Structure formats: C-alpha cells, structure tokens
Amino acid sequence: MSKxxxxxxxxxxxxxFVRLSFCPSEHLVSAISQLVSDFCQMGLRDxxxxxRFRMAAHExxxxxxxxxxxxxxxxxxxxxxxxxxxxxxxxTRNETSPERLIEVExxxxxxxxxxxxxxxxxxxxxxTAPLEGVSGLxxxxxxxxxxxxxxYEITGNELTLVVQAPVPKPYPMGSA
Amino acid sequence: MLTLPAIxxxxxxxxxxxGPAPAVKLSGNADAEAISPLDRFLKLLHKNLTDxxxxxxxxxxxxxxxxNSSCLKAFVSWIYKVNxxxxxxxxxxxxNPRQPWQRRSLEPLKRLAxxxxxxxxxxxxKPEARAAGRSVTPGDIRGA
Numbered sequence: 001m002s003k004x005x006x007x008x009x010x011x012x013x014x015x016x017f018v019r020l021s022f023c024p025s026e027h028l029v030s031a032i033s034q035l036v037s038d039f040c041q042m043g044l045r046d047x048x049x050x051x052r053f054r055m056a057a058h059e060x061x062x063x064x065x066x067x068x069x070x071x072x073x074x075x076x077x078x079x080x081x082x083x084x085x086x087x088x089x090x091x092t093r094n095e096t097s098p099e100r101l102i103e104v105e106x107x108x109x110x111x112x113x114x115x116x117x118x119x120x121x122x123x124x125x126x127x128t129a130p131l132e133g134v135s136g137l138x139x140x141x142x143x144x145x146x147x148x149x150x151x152y153e154i155t156g157n158e159l160t161l162v163v164q165a166p167v168p169k170p171y172p173m174g175s176a
Numbered sequence: 177m178l179t180l181p182a183i184x185x186x187x188x189x190x191x192x193x194x195g196p197a198p199a200v201k202l203s204g205n206a207d208a209e210a211i212s213p214l215d216r217f218l219k220l221l222h223k224n225l226t227d228x229x230x231x232x233x234x235x236x237x238x239x240x241x242x243x244n245s246s247c248l249k250a251f252v253s254w255i256y257k258v259n260x261x262x263x264x265x266x267x268x269x270x271x272n273p274r275q276p277w278q279r280r281s282l283e284p285l286k287r288l289a290x291x292x293x294x295x296x297x298x299x300x301x302k303p304e305a306r307a308a309g310r311s312v313t314p315g316d317i318r319g320a
Contacts, residue, residue, distance in 0.1 A: 026208050030187075033242075051277040058244055062208065122287055128249065129256035129288065135249030145280050 015086075015170050016043045016079040024065040024073055024094070033058035036077050036090060043079050043170045044088070052146040053077070053090060056163045059138035060092045067104075068094040069157070079170055089164035095157045104159065107139055108152050117144040178224055183213045190217045198230050203239035206247040214247050218254040225265050232266040237278055238298050251285055259289035270298040 018039055022028055037054035041047070057075065064073050073094040080087055096104070114120040121137070121144035128136055142148050148163040178192040178200070188204040190213065200221065206214060225233055255267060269285065271278040279295065286293045 030205060030207050030242075048276055054242070055277070058207070058242070062244065062246075118284075122284055125252055125284055125288055129252050132253070135245045135252075137249060138245040141245050141248070145284075 012080045012082045014078055014080040017076070018078075019074060019076045021072075021074045023071040024068045026062075026065050029058060029061045029065060032061045032075060036075075039077050040088065044167055045171055046168065049088065049165075049167055052148065052165070053088060056142045056146050056148055057090050059142055060090060060161065060163070063138060064092055064094045067096045067100050069097055070095050079167070086167050086169055087164050088167045089162055091160065091162045093158060093160045096159055098157065101154055101157065101159060104139075105152070105154060108150055108161075111139060111143045112150050114143070120144065178221070178228075180217065180220055180224055183217055185209055185213055188213070190214065193234075193236065197232065197234065198225060198228075199234040199236060201236040201239075205241050206243040208244065208246070211244075211246045211250065215250045215253075218250055222254060222257060230265050232268060234268045234270055236270045236298065237282075238270065238272040240272075240278070241275070242277075243281060248281065248285075252288065255285055255289050255293055259292045263292055267293050268296055269293060270296050273297045 016039065018035070020032060020035070022032070033054045036057035037050045040050040040053045044050070057077070061075060064075070074092065076089075076091045078087075078089050078091070080089070111117065111120065117140070121140045124137060124140050139150075142163055143150060146163070146165075148165045151162045151164070153160040177194075178198050180192045180200070182192065183190040186209055188206055188210040189202070191201045191203075193199040193201055200217075202214075204210075221233070224230075258265065258267065269282050271282060282295055286295055
C-alpha cells in the first residue's frame with residue numbers, strides 16, 4: 001500500500017520550514033513539541049493553532065519513540081502555500097515493524113474515512129475506558145481535537161505521516 | 177480532608193488542596209513522565225473519596241499547560257470507574273479560560289460520563305498577568 005503525500009514544487013511555495021532528525025528518545029518529545037509550538041507561534045501568532053500543532057507533534061513524536069525500529073527518524077514542520085491556500089503541516093518519517101504498520105494503517109484508514117471524527121474519538125474513548133495500559137488515542141485525538149487532516153505513505157517498513165490544516169496568511173518575518 | 181501524598185515530578189505536580197471540600201490541583205506539563213504518577217494518584221484518590229463517603233471532588237487545572245493522550249487516558253479510566261461503580265461522587269474539572277485547549281481536551285471526558293463530570297471555568301490563577309493586561313505567550317503555554 002502506498003499513498004502519495006508530496007506535492008510537486010510547482011504547486012507549493014514554502015514560507016517556513018524546519019526539519020529535525022533525531023534518535024528516538026522519550027526525553028526529546030516535549031522539547032520537540034515545544035519547538036513546533038514556538039515555530040507556529042512565530043509564523044502565525046495564533047495560540048489556538050500553535051496548541052493544536054503542539055499536541056499533534058507531541059503525539060506523533062511519542063509514537064515514533066515507542067514504535068521506531070531504528071534511529072532514522074525525522075519530523076518536519078512546514079508553512080507553505082499550496083494551490084493558493086496557506087497550509088501548516090507536520091510530517092514524520094520512521095521505520096517500524098510490519099505488525100505495527102498493519103495496525104497503524106488500519107487506524108489511519110479509519111480516521112481518514114471518518115465522516116464524524118469527534119464521534120469516532122468518543123467511541124474509541126468508550127472502548128478503551130475499561131482497558132488498562134496504552135491509550136491508543138493519540139492519532140484519533142489529533143484528528144478530532146486538533147481538527148487536522150491526515151495523509152500517509154508506506155514504503156517498505158517506512159511510514160511517512162502528515163497532519164495538516166489550512167491556516168491564515170503568515171505574518172511577515174521581522175514585523176512587530 | 178484528603179490524605180494523599182503530593183507528587184512533584186519533573187515539570188509536573190499533583191497536590192491535594194486544603195479546604196472544606198475535597199480538591200486536588202494538577203500543574204505543569206502532563207507528558208510521559210507524568211503518566212505513572214498520575215495513574216497511581218487517581219487510583220488512591222478514588223479510594224480516599226469512597227472510603228470517606230465524599231460526594232464530589234474538584235480538580236484544579238488552572239496551571240496545567242499540556243496533557244498527552246496517555247494522561248488523558250488515566251482520567252478516562254478514573255471517570256469510567258466512578259461511572260460504573262454507582263457514581264459515588266461527582267468530578268468537577270476546573271479549567272482555565274485563558275487556555276482554550278483545556279475545553280477541547282476535556283469535553284470528551286464530560287461526554288463519556290455527563291452525570292459524573294462537570295466542566296467549570298475558574299478565575300485566572302495568574303493575577304499578575306491579568307493585572308499587566310498581557311496576552312498569553314508561548315512561555316505561558318510552556319509553563320516557564
């Protein structure tokens with residue numbers, strides 16, 4: 001299964017871009033999500049958007065830390081104009097086990113096709129409520145609570161996951 | 177009066193509050209390091225409240241700046257337990273209106289058990305910021 005998650009250069013004009021390559025570590029997750037929040041706040045000056053993307057980056061970075069099978073991981077944040085619309089996106093890449101890929105693809109398909117992501121999130125909360133241990137709610141939370149769209153690509157054992165949303169036009173750099 | 181030990185971890189604190197009604201305060205960033213202490217604390221809190229026959233507990237989140245999905249799941253498990261064991265007490269989640277993420281994150285908990293959970297907005301817990309008339313900054317989100 002493979003899905004295209006890139007746009008051609010002709011279709012996008014990037015305003016801000018950050019790429020982090022790092023060894024998966026629980027201790028880095030909060031620092032990464034804070035950096036994403038600061039990046040969003042610097043470019044857009046909107047606390048609500050900054051929080052939504054901070055939460056998404058945090059959940060994605062935690063997943064990378066939990067499930068990566070090697071140290072080749074990255075997280076990118078991009079603010080770009082795509083086909084006339086300003087889009088903010090967070091993209092993660094990591095390799096994981098075939099079993100995890102099957103599980104995460106099933107979850108991503110369910111989230112992408114959900115007519116009502118909030119209803120799906122509520123149902124997942126009800127289903128996991130009696131269970132002890134891992135929440136399994138992170139991706140659904142990004143979709144429902146963050147209001148962000150998903151896209152993904154699986155190539156071999158590598159998962160590329162993109163969460164994104166349209167945002168207002170960014171502030172010019174250096175303006176007060 | 178709650179007889180629970182306060183927990184202070186790296187960037188996160190859980191503290192029982194003094195007062196006539198049972199209340200606890202969560203502050204800081206509830207991320208991976210907070211999951212186990214939070215889970216243990218909520219289980220102890222439940223036992224404490226049921227042993228004492230309490231009818232409600234307030235949870236002050238005014239200075240909580242972030243909560244990951246695993247910590248949210250700890251709340252889900254706690255609320256589920258209260259909701260499925262006779263609803264012995266009400267849970268009043270007290271949010272900070274200056275942090276709009278809290279309502280979005282906590283609304284699903286109310287929908288899980290509307291007869292157990294209420295969401296209340298509380299007065300700003302950082303009066304110096306309000307007096308200065310400044311808006312929330314990324315530093316406020318971080319809790320620095």
